[in-house]
Amino acid sequence: MANVVGVRPEQLDGAGRGDAAEILREIKRQEAAEQPGPGPADPRVQMALDILTDLPPRVREEVLRRLSPEDRKRIDEG
Numbered sequence: 001m002a003n004v005v006g007v008r009p010e011q012l013d014g015a016g017r018g019d020a021a022e023i024l025r026e027i028k029r030q031e032a033a034e035q036p037g038p039g040p041a042d043p044r045v046q047m048a049l050d051i052l053t054d055l056p057p058r059v060r061e062e063v064l065r066r067l068s069p070e071d072r073k074r075i076d077e078g
Contacts, residue, residue, distance in 0.1 A: 013057040
């Protein structure tokens with residue numbers, strides 16, 4: 001349900017629902033894998049997204065705070 005209404009995993013973490021946040025992250029990974037990409041891309045981009053997704057929530061939030069709003073949007077859609 002969280003995915004349908006646009007809740008982000010970070011919001012679930014903040015609400016003490018780490019279990020639901022991890023499930024939502026997996027849903028988002030699967031959705032991203034099902035969508036065709038814009039063509040051949042640098043494999044480092046996917047590696048960076050994978051690393052970011054696998055970071056502990058507190059560390060990931062620190063990384064995201066340091067990114068521009070445009071970068072953050074691209075990562076959230078990831």
